[in-house]
Amino acid sequence: MMYQAAADRYGSMPYPHCGRSGLRLSAVSLGLWHNFGGNDDFDRQRWIVRTAFDNGVTCFDLANNYGPPPGSAEENFGRLLARDLKPYRDEMVVCTKAGYTMWPGPYGDWGSRKYLVASLDQSLKRMGLDYVDIFYHHRPDPNTPLEETMAALDTIVRSGRALYAGISNYDGERTAAAAAELRRLGTPFVIHQMRYNMLVRQPETDLLPVLEREGIGGIAFSPLAQGLLTDRYLGGALPPDSRAAGSVGFLKPEHITPERLATIAALNEIARTGGRTLAQLALAWVRRQPSIASVLIGASKPQQVLDAVKAVQMAPLAGDEIAAVEAILGGQS
Template structure:
């Protein structure tokens, strides 16, 4: 084996339990939504990001069938990296994928039917060169398929050995409660809910997070840096040409980078600097303060971004004065 993972990789990363399950996730997970797609992708850059992550205790790699572009290419690229470097460490990894958004044409390539979910996961496993994934998520609620059918599909997927655990994503509090009850009835617990949460997107605080605690479901927070708004990338005011907002990638659009939001980010950055950290690190620590949040899911275009996130979750919990100052800024903004 030409590459070996760092022997110290488990020395400092926290691994909280995912809700009341036996599954423990790293406090930082690596998402491959951005920067890992493309048929002619820069595999050398992707390799350094993935290996740096694993070398520092990031054991959870998060994908979906449609991640790219084109759809499927992120799973395919991860499969190449897995085969070259990570296969000897398979039992140390938590590989996750999802289905629920448009993947192929016609009535069977989207949403939440049993036909779509099973077929999609079979395709995902083939692209990644895996026998199973550790977590399979339904990516979004389906308003036209009975919840019972979607949850029965997740239950069967786990029982068939295609996945070890079932999860859901983008489900609100009431939808999560119903999904958890149905999976519990079937005998396959819902162990994780992945939802969007950051200082700038806080809707889950009153709706979803209390349900996760009550149901014993672990929370994974995606977009904790608000697609880059809670980093130093936009603080100067000009829109970087290679930014997600400029490229129309993900949720962030140029019209979202408003003077009001930039003012909030600059004021938060001042608090971060006062505490000897970056704005991104402050934002990650703030999200991780929630008891229901098991792991913060980051994207990365450079290895140093992974290292910054790992350092953030190793820092002490935010103090009361810091939290109060942050809340004052967020409420005013």
């Protein structure tokens, strides 16, 4: 039977503007970094993506190297588009990136014009699309002039391969320089994707002030610290199917220290007092920043998507909740 999206999918999801642009993002975006590769179950991927779209999630985030194997997440998303979502393409914000190693040799990595343009052409072919809505440079390249990388993004937007340009993992100083260069070129630079959560707070002093000043929207990846800011680790044991037990991602077993677990338990008490789960508190904490347009979640099951959607429908954090969290986090970063 042909998939038909839920009629009430836009009933309760917030859609903040991305910076000072006209682009609005769903407050929850779905990232296809984990669980969407060629080695994962396609029917489960389909169920997760359908659940997301049926509940107002319109922003889907990929990269050329997502898998494993690299490229397979884009291929699977292309299959999902063809089977289910093609009639809804204009209701979706499809994003991809290039900047990490994708193919052997000197032209398959970093930030040269040759790499970025070739990579996006490959990504479009894998997904079966004529364009993406946002194309990101995935990480700064210390050996390629910033002007060349930004000129490549300009070329990509002007050619129609992408509607908007973005960057990811840039610090505040380099973000300001990229904004100045793209402004000079006349390219719509609307978004920065950064790692930001209650346990990783450097963006608050380094990056977020630049985004607010420049009118660039932020999308935060790892807002739940790859599951650490959920109830999965509250018992102190390492779940065998958790991110920390695996070989990919930022979260490693050595990060699950007694001190870190005590912090998480204290945050969980604040969440319970406010009628939230720990994950809902963590998402609200990230979304309190004016420049953050969307939180980018991963999911291994549909229920995780539903939990995140419920979180952004709740009231913002009150002042006393923020103060209580600050008292626990202190200077952690």
